[in-house]
Amino acid sequence: ARRALSFEVDWFLEPIFFGDYPREMHKLLSSNLPKFTSEEKSLLQKNKADFIGINHYTTIYVKDCISSPCDLKAYEAYEANALVLATGERDGVAIGRPTAFDGYYDVPEGMEQIVKYVNQRYKNTPLYVTENGYSQHSNDTMDKLINDVERVNYLHGYLTCLSSAVSRKGANVRGYFVWSIIDNFEWTFGFTVRFGLYHVDYGTQKRTPKMSAKWYRDFLMGSRPTDQVQMLRADS
Template sequence: MGNPFNLFLLTVVMTCIWITEVASDEITNIFGTNDSFFSSFPRNFLFGTASSSYQFEGAYLADGKGLSNWDIFTHEAGNIVDGSNGDVAVDHYHLYLKDIELMEYIGTNTYRFSISWARILPKGRFGSVNIAGIKHYDKLINALIGKGIQPFVTLTHYDIPQELEDRYGGWLSPQIQKDFAYYASICFKYYGDRVKYWVTLNEPNVVAIRGYRSGLYPPARCSASFGNCSSGDSEREPFIAAHNMILSHSAAVNLYRAKYQGEQKGNIGIAINAVWYEPISNSLQDKQAAQRAQSFYMNWFLDPIMFGKYPEEMKNILGSLLPEFSSNHLQNGLDFIGINHYTTFYAKDCLHSTCVQQGPCVSKTEGYYLRTPTKNNIPIGEPTAVDWIYVYPKGMEMMVTYLMNRYNNTPMFITENGLGEMHQPDSSINAFLNDDSRVEYMKSYLDALISVIRKGADVRGYIAWSLLDNFEWLSGYTTRFGLYHVDYTTLKRTPKSSAHWYKQFILNFTRFEAVYRSTS
């Protein structure tokens, strides 16, 4: 008989080899590639799912919460396609512990959620702090951390206290800058010892455009030629609202850096809706139109935050319509850029060329370009059930590359990416559970993300939208983005194929980390 210790060592070595081979085989099976795919992700990469307070929480009047602008807007007839609202949503407010178990099943290590401003400060600065609201998020954060899940917290995801609209017009007044900074300071004070990732504003570009140009979102303001609104000025108000959002972001960042960041060691950024635009032709005019599209949509916010000024394309076209910044304290005003990316469009020049076809973005205040998903009647990518999403993974790579180059490779997180399906009331649940199209979408976009990470992009996380089917703004409950199916009658959560796939994907990544990086 051989030496028992040597036999033990041989067993350990053979087991490690077997684990390595199995992990490599499973990695290959799940992604059609090998361990080199996972080696491209940085250490401590975050994989997560996302939500927002109005879309998930429900409990819209529970425990002292005040009314938000979306509470008011959804209760007005005709605003939501199915006549629904977020009064109950998916009742995440009461079911968050069960939902954390769903995250634990998948194996995610971060959860992006937003705090309801009206739940913390029902009257803004004009009333007291709602301690019941403070305690709710305290319990949510502790429960997440107890499961090893990093809270990734957004301060406002479209919803603001209705009190601020009623008192001074919300984002149209500079007063909101003080209100936002006050609200942010409360969140930093109560939660900053545990929250290491803060997002000030979710998609302020969407809020400015849909709230003040087209009037599709609250406060539903626009000019008569832009939409069906009772009041508003589509040529001026989007830029006033955007200006106040930028300065509110700046106020929160400056406060965090001056008072909290040194001790709490967290990071603060903003999440931008990031549509990629491809020029519809190789002409110089169309290439310039694609650049204007980025400037009038995304750089509109990021340039002032990073460089202290609006993009040149905007200043050249808009002139005095753009407000002025009175100081340079905006520069480098974030630690990371959150990228909410779903789709890509073509951009056609309408500044130097004639655009016979009318459509989004052809006016002066939009940048004089035509946004279209087709060229010669051929869509840019595979159409989906959601009419604004086309599957074009290259757009992910191009978008991240663009941001990397323009903003000196500031750290980035994919804070939203996902695929929606249209709800059919008479469909069986299996029609939603077998969501192979969502799996293929996530695979292809993660593959594109890896391509740009390999080129040096400092991307530190991927957060899928969304954990659960939920209230999808103007679409109500007619569109489903969740990795888990929700029966809106019983609120039962059921994992879809995408939840199982994401679980296996993260498991293989975790195995790679344990097996390969432990020896490197």
């Protein structure tokens, strides 16, 4: 897990804060990594960064492919280079509730863990959660898209764990941004998945607030979670 984080998180942050790539990357990639001159290292460490932004949606398991070889040809480059196999299941059990985005699961405690990890490793630098959200299938019924209980439940769980990272662990979190305010064109997934708090009719461009938009408004105003969240948690 530590090695996987080095290739997906520390790859970007370690040069900025410490002037070089992570030790784990050097160990596996050696001469394939670019070299920083002494002047470049000095500039990086002197300027550092004013804040760190994290896009966080899910948590996954990783399997070590050094002690137990894996077929990594079909996997992402970072996994193959890190010699890990990423998976959402362990012993046949999913790590959390699946979402419309393939490989993305509802695992709220992961929010606290990643915030704690980054804050401790990078000297309590101010941190912003720049993206966090829940995906729906666009071909769901209109009633399910608007009454998005799963998204409300997701946001409630992740914000609770983010709050815990701040209050219990002292994480230096300065802001949080939901992805996204409206349904949008989602990269290679196009219009097939929806992340918005507001439903968009792509033909007419009409915007309709979902249950999550109303819940988030109430949350920001300091209201208690909606009955729908409490009901969903009671049924889970």
